[in-house]
Amino acid sequence: KQEVTQIPAALSVPEGENLVLNCSFTDSAIYNLQWFRQDPGKGLTSLLLIQSSQREQTSGRLNASLDKSSGRSTLYIAASQPGDSATYLCAVPRGGADGLTFGKGTHLIIQP
Amino acid sequence: NAGVTQTPKFQVLKTGQSMTLQCAQDMNHEYMSWYRQDPGMGLRLIHYSVGAGITDQGEVPNGYNVSRSTTEDFPLRLLSAAPSQTSVYFCASSRGGSAGELFFGEGSRLTVL
Numbered sequence: 001k002q003e004v005t006q007i008p009a010a011l012s013v014p015e016g017e018n019l020v021l022n023c024s025f026t027d028s029a030i031y032n033l034q035w036f037r038q039d040p041g042k043g044l045t046s047l048l049l050i051q052s053s054q055r056e057q058t059s060g061r062l063n064a065s066l067d068k069s070s071g072r073s074t075l076y077i078a079a080s081q082p083g084d085s086a087t088y089l090c091a092v093p094r095g096g097a098d099g100l101t102f103g104k105g106t107h108l109i110i111q112p
Numbered sequence: 113n114a115g116v117t118q119t120p121k122f123q124v125l126k127t128g129q130s131m132t133l134q135c136a137q138d139m140n141h142e143y144m145s146w147y148r149q150d151p152g153m154g155l156r157l158i159h160y161s162v163g164a165g166i167t168d169q170g171e172v173p174n175g176y177n178v179s180r181s182t183t184e185d186f187p188l189r190l191l192s193a194a195p196s197q198t199s200v201y202f203c204a205s206s207r208g209g210s211a212g213e214l215f216f217g218e219g220s221r222l223t224v225l
Contacts, residue, residue, distance in 0.1 A: 004154075032211050043116075043202055043216035044155075089155075098210045099145060099157035099170050 006103035021075040023090035118217035133188040135203030144186040148199040
């Protein structure tokens with residue numbers, strides 16, 4: 001059964017810092033990985049989708065990497081801003097079944 | 113720019129009552145799904161559909177029914193609500209199946225007393 005772990009569970013940093021969020025998964029036979037953002041009381045917004053053939057995907061100040069062999073992905077946020085405050089979730093295909101397995105998320109607070 | 117629309121946003125039910133959570137998307141996505149989000153549990157797949165007339169069970173389907181009569185709509189039915197179904201429910205759709213880029217609705221918060 002696929003399991004996804006996100007570390008840290010919570011993070012609070014001052015504005016302007018570069019930061020890294022971590023995601024690990026137990027079954028490396030995945031064909032992609034997605035990072036999502038969730039604001040309080042809102043739905044999830046897809047940030048980046050990395051195919052298994054890719055090692056990195058970038059969107060603005062966000063960069064996500066994928067290392068299938070080690071079962072890890074990182075989300076790098078450059079020059080963090082208060083508007084980046086949210087919960088960030090990673091998700092991978094469930095493996096042998098439809099749908100995604102989600103991590104429990106990293107709750108990020110950027111202090112002004 | 114409606115995307116995925118869920119109604120209602122909030123609902124309180126008594127144990128044993130029935131209700132339907134509505135989900136509609138205007139992006140012509142073939143794939144639609146329902147997840148529930150619980151504290152400490154993350155999101156879990158309830159049911160999904162790969163196209164009109166086709167539905168299947170996800171990870172936690174018990175107590176829920178779905179149907180897909182049109183591409184746009186994918187309602188989730190609770191036939192006899194239980195307190196264990198207190199949760200936030202999210203509908204999501206995708207052009208590329210379950211592992212394509214998922215577009216989520218804003219959620220429906222359900223409390224069962």
